Amino acid sequence: MVAGRRWRDHVGITSHAAEQLGDIVFVELPEAGTDVTKDEEIVVIESVKAASDILAPIDGEIVEINEAIVENPAMVNEDAQGEAWFFRMKASDPSQMDDFMDEAGYKEFIG
Template identity: 65%
Template sequence: MLIVKYTPEHEWLEYNGEVVTVGITEHAAEQLGDVVFVELPEEDTSVTKGDEVVVIESVKAAADILAPMDGVITEVNSLLEDEPELVSKDPLGQGWFFRMKPADPADLDQYMDEAEYKAHIAGS
């Protein structure tokens, strides 16, 4: 069973019981504008919650994606190196950034579910 959570920084986290896939929400993609470059982390690196792991450059500015929890990066979406525009076009699908094995899956609990996230956007 998949668990989907959202961070206040507009990242979506999808946990399949083993790894967490990380991307940005449609709201974030829209705010960011056309993405022209994505810098991805190395696979098999250990990260600490809050580490800058991905840099997204849009036509307007650079934005960071932070590690949502402690863990190890297991896979990156190398498709984005040649097609960074996938982040803008398909943020919830082909535009994902990386997968990580969380040190403690319970860390997911601190994040919002879909209803909470919708309320968060509406209020911001």
């Protein structure tokens, strides 16, 4: 789960993750206003083949969700790191993000 280049507090999945999941047909997001804990299962994402859970990346509050991807889950395959963000989050402890990979580190990670 990463913030794309045009994102600030937006959370989503990478294009690489979307490609690995395959054609996405269903997304269930938490409600705006929900308080979540790091590593809590908060999103269900289903591709044609399988269901996956997505974990909260940090502690905090969901401040806005992207209804567009619920209406049109295929957007995630088309523009994962652009318009198809999942939700916006207000961090309770921004230091939890210190360990996040940057884009270069991630590209190395996925090889």
